[in-house]
Amino acid sequence: MAGTGIIWLALLGPVIALLTHLSWSGITSALSAPGAFDPLILSAESGAVTLGVLLLLGTPLAWALARGTLPFPRVWEAGVLATLLLPPLVVGLLLIFMVGPFTPIGHLLSGLHLSATDTFLALVIAQVYESAPYYVLGAQAAFGSVDYRLEQQAALLGDPPLRVFRRVTVPLAAPGMAMAMAIAWARAMGAFGAVVIIAYHPTGLPLQVWTTLQETGLPSALPYALVLLVVALPLPIAAYVWSARARSRRRG
Amino acid sequence: MLEADVEVDRRDLTVRARLTVAPGERLALFGPSGAGKTTLLEVIAGLVAPRRARITLASRVLTSTGQSVTALPPWQRRVGLLRQDPGLFPHLSVRDNLLYARSRSSGRAGPHGSDGSSAPAVPAGSSASAGSSASAEAELAELAGLLGIDGLLSAMPARLSGGQAHRVALGRLLLSHCDALLLDEPYTGLDVSLRRTLTDLVVSLVTQRRIPAILVAHELAEAQAFADRLAVLDRGQVLQTGAPGEVVLRPAARRVAELVGYTAFVPVRESAPAAVAQSPTPGSGSGSAGVVAGIHPDRVISGRHPARGLVLAGVVGSCRPAGALWEVTIRTADATVTGRLLEAASAGQELVLTAVDPPCFAAGGAAVGARAVPAGEGRPAGGVRAAGGARPGRAGVQK
Numbered sequence: 001m002a003g004t005g006i007i008w009l010a011l012l013g014p015v016i017a018l019l020t021h022l023s024w025s026g027i028t029s030a031l032s033a034p035g036a037f038d039p040l041i042l043s044a045e046s047g048a049v050t051l052g053v054l055l056l057l058g059t060p061l062a063w064a065l066a067r068g069t070l071p072f073p074r075v076w077e078a079g080v081l082a083t084l085l086l087p088p089l090v091v092g093l094l095l096i097f098m099v100g101p102f103t104p105i106g107h108l109l110s111g112l113h114l115s116a117t118d119t120f121l122a123l124v125i126a127q128v129y130e131s132a133p134y135y136v137l138g139a140q141a142a143f144g145s146v147d148y149r150l151e152q153q154a155a156l157l158g159d160p161p162l163r164v165f166r167r168v169t170v171p172l173a174a175p176g177m178a179m180a181m182a183i184a185w186a187r188a189m190g191a192f193g194a195v196v197i198i199a200y201h202p203t204g205l206p207l208q209v210w211t212t213l214q215e216t217g218l219p220s221a222l223p224y225a226l227v228l229l230v231v232a233l234p235l236p237i238a239a240y241v242w243s244a245r246a247r248s249r250r251r252g
Numbered sequence: 253m254l255e256a257d258v259e260v261d262r263r264d265l266t267v268r269a270r271l272t273v274a275p276g277e278r279l280a281l282f283g284p285s286g287a288g289k290t291t292l293l294e295v296i297a298g299l300v301a302p303r304r305a306r307i308t309l310a311s312r313v314l315t316s317t318g319q320s321v322t323a324l325p326p327w328q329r330r331v332g333l334l335r336q337d338p339g340l341f342p343h344l345s346v347r348d349n350l351l352y353a354r355s356r357s358s359g360r361a362g363p364h365g366s367d368g369s370s371a372p373a374v375p376a377g378s379s380a381s382a383g384s385s386a387s388a389e390a391e392l393a394e395l396a397g398l399l400g401i402d403g404l405l406s407a408m409p410a411r412l413s414g415g416q417a418h419r420v421a422l423g424r425l426l427l428s429h430c431d432a433l434l435l436d437e438p439y440t441g442l443d444v445s446l447r448r449t450l451t452d453l454v455v456s457l458v459t460q461r462r463i464p465a466i467l468v469a470h471e472l473a474e475a476q477a478f479a480d481r482l483a484v485l486d487r488g489q490v491l492q493t494g495a496p497g498e499v500v501l502r503p504a505a506r507r508v509a510e511l512v513g514y515t516a517f518v519p520v521r522e523s524a525p526a527a528v529a530q531s532p533t534p535g536s537g538s539g540s541a542g543v544v545a546g547i548h549p550d551r552v553i554s555g556r557h558p559a560r561g562l563v564l565a566g567v568v569g570s571c572r573p574a575g576a577l578w579e580v581t582i583r584t585a586d587a588t589v590t591g592r593l594l595e596a597a598s599a600g601q602e603l604v605l606t607a608v609d610p611p612c613f614a615a616g617g618a619a620v621g622a623r624a625v626p627a628g629e630g631r632p633a634g635g636v637r638a639a640g641g642a643r644p645g646r647a648g649v650q651k
Contacts, residue, residue, distance in 0.1 A: 147339075149335070149337065149339055150339055150341060152299055152326065152333075153333070153339040153341075154341070154352070155325070155326040155327045156297060156326050156327070156329070156331060156332065156333050156430075157327075157332075157352050157353040157424070157425075157428050158327050158328075158330075158353050158428060159327055160325070160327050164327075167352075168341060171343045172341075172342070172343055246343075249408070250342050250343055250408060250410060251408070251410045251411075
C-alpha cells in the first residue's frame with residue numbers, strides 16, 4: 001500500500017513540480033505578451049484536424065483489425081506498431097524523405113500549392129504519425145470488446161452492416177473509443193520529436209515551450225508547459241468520466 | 253414453409269441435410285455436440301456460407317447455389333435466431349431492445365422491408381411511420397403482457413435474470429415479424445421448471461403465429477418437449493426423422509439408438525427368414541450372426557414377461573438411486589444391462605428383467621425389420637431370442 005503510494009506520487013512528481021514552481025505573476029507576464037496564445041490556438045486547431053483524420057482513417061483500420069477480416073493480421077498490426085516503436089525524432093527524419101519537397105509526394109503537393117514541411121499541414125502530418133498508433137490500437141481493443149454475435153443479431157433483426165455499425169458497434173465501443181481518442185489527443189498535443197524536424201514553423205505549444213526554454217530560460221517556459229497541460233488533459237479526463245458513466249449506466 | 257437442402261463444409265466434416273418445416277410446425281434437431289446442428293441453423297440464417305444449398309422460406313429463395321445464385325444477406329432473410337446467450341443489446345433498455353427491428357431511425361421502410369421483392373412496400377412519409385410505430389407500441393404492450401415482462405420495459409438488460417432476458421429476446425424476435433424461428437439450445441443452463449415454462453411459451457407462440465421453428469438440442473427430453481418432429485443428426489448426417497416418440501421407440505439404426513439413450517446391445521438369436529433376408533451380413537454364413545437388441549434403461553421392467561419383449565436374467569452388479577427410481581445394472585452372459593426400476597436390488601442378487609419391445613439391429617447397424625415384438629402364438633418362426641441368456645425370452649421380428 002505504502003509502496004504503491006510512493007510509486008504513484010513519483011509518477012505524479014512532474015505535475016507536482018510544475019504546480020509548485022509556478023508563480024501567478026510569471027504566468028500573467030508570459031501570457032500577456034502579444035501573440036502569446038498563438039501556439040495554443042495552433043496546437044488546438046492542428047490537434048482537432050489530427051483527430052478528424054484519425055477518426056476517418058484510423059477507425060476502419062481498427063475495426064478491420066479487431067474483426068480479423070484482413071489477411072495476414074499480424075503484418076497489419078506490425079505496421080501500426082512500427083510508428084509506435086520508432087522514436088518520434090526518427091519518424092520526423094524519415095518523413096522528410098517521404099513527404100519532403102524533393103520527393104514524389106512533395107512534388108504532388110507543390111502542384112496543389114501545398115507543402116509538407118514547416119506548414120500547418122506538416123504539423124498535422126507529424127501529429128498524425130505520433131498519435132495514430134495510440135488511437136488505432138485503442139479503438140481496435142474497443143471494437144474487439146464488442147461481441148460479434150450482437151452484431152449478427154442486429155443483422156438478423158434487419159439491419160444492414162452500416163446500420164449495425166451505427167446502432168450497435170459504435171455505441172458499445174464508444175467508451176473505449178473515447179479513451180483512445182483522448183489519449184491520441186494528448187499525444188498529438190504533446191507531439192515534439194517529429195514536429196521539431198518537419199514543422200518547426202508554425203510554432204505549436206511543445207515547440208513554444210522548447211524555444212522559450214532555449215531563449216529565455218526555465219521560468220518563462222513553465223507557463224507554456226502549464227498551458228500545454230491545460231489543453232491536453234481535459235479531453236482525456238472528460239472521456240474517462242464519460243466512459244465510466246456509460247459503463248455504469250449499462251449496468252442498469 | 254421453410255425448406256432447406258444444405259451441404260456445408262466444416263473443418264472436420266461436411267454437414268448434409270434436407271429439412272422441410274411447415275408453418276406452425278416445430279422441428280427439433282437432436283444430436284451430440286459437434287454433429288453440425290448449429291452449423292445448419294447458421295447456414296439458414298445466412299451467417300455461414302454453404303458449399304451447396306437451396307433454402308426457401310415462405311416461397312422466397314434465401315440461398316441458392318444452383319444455376320441462379322442467390323445469397324440473401326442475413327438482414328434480408330427475416331429469420332429469427334435465438335441462442336443460449338439471449339444477445340440483448342446492453343446499451344438499450346428492454347423496451348428499445350424489443351422495438352429494435354421496428355425503430356428504424358431512417359423511417360424509409362417497414363420492418364425488414366429493404367429488399368423490396370418480398371416485403372409489402374411501406375409508403376414513405378411521416379404519417380406512415382407514425383402509424384407503424386403506434387401499431388408497434390400496441391403490439392409491444394400485448395406481447396410484453398403475454399411474456400410477463402411488462403414491468404421490465406424501462407430496465408437495462410444487465411438487471412434481468414436469465415429467464416427474463418430470454419423472454420425479452422423471444423419478444424424481440426417476434427416483434428421483428430420474422431418468418432422463421434431458429435432456436436440454438438436457447439435454454440441450456442436455465443433450471444428445469446423455467447426451461448419448461450419458456451418452451452411452452454415458444455410452442456404456443458409458434459403455433460399461434462404459424463411460423464416454422466427449428467430447435468437445436470442435445471438433450472432428448474428438451475427436443476421432445478418442443479418438437480412435433482424430431483431429426484437425429486450425427487457427424488453431419490441426418491440419420492432419422494420422425495415423431496418424437498417414434499424415433500426413440502423405433503430407431504432406424506444402432507447409432508440412432510445410442511444417441512437416444514439405448515445403453516446396451518444384447519446379442520439375440522433369430523430364426524425368422526424375413527429378418528435374415530433383410531439384413532444380409534457380408535462375409536457371414538449364418539443369418540443370425542451379429543444381430544443385437546437395443547436395451548433402453550427406461551424401457552426395462554422387472555420380472556419375466558416374455559409376451560412383452562426380451563427377457564434378460566443376470567446378477568445385479570450395482571444399484572444406485574436415479575431420481576425417483578433405482579438404476580440397476582445387471583450382468584447377463586453377454587452384456588451389462590442397465591435399467592431404471594421402481595424397486596431397489598442388492599448387488600450379487602439374481603434378477604430377471606424384461607426389455608419391453610426392444611428394437612433389433614443387424615451387424616451393420618441397420619434396424620432389423622420394423623422392430624422386435626412379442627411372438628404371436630400363431631407365428632412360431634418369427635422369433636428373436638437372447639443368445640446364451642439364462643432363459644431367453646421370445647420376441648418376433650415383424651416385417
